[in-house]
Amino acid sequence: MASAATVLFNGIAYGVLLFIMSVGLSVTMGMMNFVNLAQASLSMLGGYVVIAFTQSYGVPFLLSLPIAFVLVGLFTIVIERLVFRYFYGTDDLTQVLLTIGLVFMSIAVATYFWGPGYRGVDVPAWLTGQTDVFGLTLERYRIFLVIVGGLLSIVLIFGLERTRFGAMVRACVDNSRVANGCGLNTDLIFAITFAVGGGLAGLGGALSANLLGIDPNFPLRYLVYVLIIVSVGGMGTIGGTLIAGLALGIADVGGKYYFPEIGSFVIYAITALVMLWSPRGLLGRHQ
Amino acid sequence: MKPVVYAATAALVLTASGAFAQDTIKVGVLVSYSGMGALGGQQTDAAIKLFQQRYGDAPGGHKIEFVRRDTGGPNPEVAKRLVQEVVTRDKAQILIGPDFTPNTLAAAPIVTEAKVPMMVIGAATSGIIGEKSPYFTRTFFAIPQLCKPLAGYAIKNNWKKLHVMVADFAPGHDCERYFNAEFAAQGGTVTGNLRIPLSNPEFSSYMQRIKDAKPDGVFIFMPLGELSLGSLRAVNDSGLKAAGLKIMGTGDITDETYIDAIGDAATGVITTGIYSTQHKSAMNEAFVKDYVALNGKSPRIGWSAITTWDAMRLVYDGLEAQKGAKFDPDKFMAFTRGRQFESPRGPITIDKDNGDIVQNVYIRRADRVDGLTQNVEIDTIPNYGFK
Secondary structure (H helix, E strand, O other): OHHHHHHHHHHHHHHHHHHHHHHHHHHHHHHHOOOOOOHHHHHHHHHHHHHHHHHHOOOOHHHHHHHHHHHHHHHHHHHHHHOHHHHOOOOHHHHHHHHHHHHHHHHHHHHHHHOOOOEOOOOOHHHOOEEEEOOEEEEHHHHHHHHHHHHHHHHHHHHHHOOHHHHHHHHHHHOHHHHHHOOOOHHHHHHHHHHHHHHHHHHHHHHHHHHHOEOOOHHHHHHHHHHHHHHHHOOOOHHHHHHHHHHHHHHHHHHHHHOOOOHHHHHHHHHHHHHHHOOOOOOOOOO | OOOOOOOOOOOOOOOHHHHOOOEEEEEEEEEOOOHHHHHHHHHHHHHHHHHHHHHOOOHHHEEEEEEEEEOOOOOHHHHHHHHHHHHHHOOOOEEEOOOOHHHHHHHHHHHHHHOOOEEEOOOOOOOOEOOOEOOEEEOOOOHHHHHOHHHHHHHHOOOOEEEEEEEOOHHHHHHHHHHHHHHHHOOOEEEEEEEEOOOOOOOHHHHHHHHHHOOOEEEEEOOOOHHHHHHHHHHHHOOOOOOOOEEEEEHHHHOOOOHHHHHHHHOOOEEEEOOOOOOOOHHHHHHHHHHHHHHOOOOOOOHHHHHHHHHHHHHHHHHHOOOOOOOOHHHHHHHHOOOEEEEOOEEEEEOOOOOOEEEEEEEEEEEEEOOEEEEEEEEEEEEEOOO
């Protein structure tokens, strides 16, 4: 019983990790119809920012997380102004080719600046080790992840799906000419949304760095998981991404625990089934 | 992704060899300069650079020219094309690499037909050296060399119940088989086998299984890279390590190139290995000192550096032996067979029948030495071979 509960908790924590890494892409892809595979590169950048600030400048880990969010968000604006904005409204293939090209460039650039090796993150002592909660021995970092993930979901669901700003973004996406005509500054709104999406990716990388390690091939390795979560959850829904992350996290951890021989296939089997049943994902927005 | 050709940059002509006509021997270097094995390629180049700085660039009057290609990881199709290109178009007469077992197997028919001696510096599967091509010589290791010795070490320390965790690919299955058989033969009990998928960011379910089985320790075999990092961190984060679980495995899991990223989770881990910069010998101390002086402290020296170094030793000695004569690949192979020499890692013998390596296997413990985590040798299994 205790094992089952621990496995469930670990599944939830893994699900939250998947959610945090994917939600940025869900925002840009769903709200703006822009397929940005380079999102995974922004996650890597977030990881390197945390490493740089905690190790070189002695900034505390918790403070380095918002720094990663802000810096990666600002960096995203630069890229958006220089590159992405010329590709709004182009077809998916063009965007995929463009952004996967950026992924390869990011790998080369990261290798140039930080070398091809793995870098670890030093988290404070109170985030390492285990704590007893209701008779279960749980990892502290995972508890921390679940709390951060919970807060993040609340902020995002209310901020992007229930506010005027979210409505403005959707208006710009659905018909940017009319939105422009109604007095919305579409350029600005797109840039801000992009920055938020990129910042979230950076935060995801920053939070996962402790568990996964950061190296230049990080984007390619985790891109698949990010795409799976976004497709299963449905693009553009924070709630859908959260549900998909949790479902796949729990299924993956549970599957590997109870059926280790086939456990690694569970996540792919569920993805295939969901895609067959509902190609737009669990809570995908209709176009 | 156009392959880049680097001409050999060392332009120093040895005065000693000026007396007779010099010919040029092209040596193909096929390693990973990009992708997950990029650190290996970097070390290969660094080791070659140091070797040439020490021993010049014209052994036996044969001027060496390198033809470098990037295999980019285990890609047999790519490796086959590159080997073909280097052998037929660039007329390479000796190869160093390609790395990884699938690439090595892809190269076998080509080097056999073209009679090109090939140094296997990065493929550990048993049953490829001597069997797939008579032109293979290995300066790396064979999987059983590193997987079997820990069984005896565990028994000696009274760790009788072990959980075995390997990566779910052919070398992992190989290692699992050798370790399980050896451990059972010595009276140990395997409490369970776990096969970890090659793409696996999440280990907590496996850790829970180990917790349930209550073994004395865990034996881990993972390829270089994120699985090694992830598995060691997971054993630590799950509290198993703090609870006294013994952790051992092959040296890949505490490879110097990312042991710093593993952090405290690596300390105390027992591994088998072919080389550590901590090896106590005058030759090794000089090697480490010169390597760091030439290439810098970071990235740290790993196994690719030492396997390349010893491959270069064989190439240079083999060419020296053919001083003033036209290069003959069969004579070269005959020369390497049964050859014994001292390496920074310890004494090495190339098996006289199949060309595989016989070497000291070291049991190491990861400890903090001068502020860095190092694999410190605590026991030696001398001249350990495998057939």
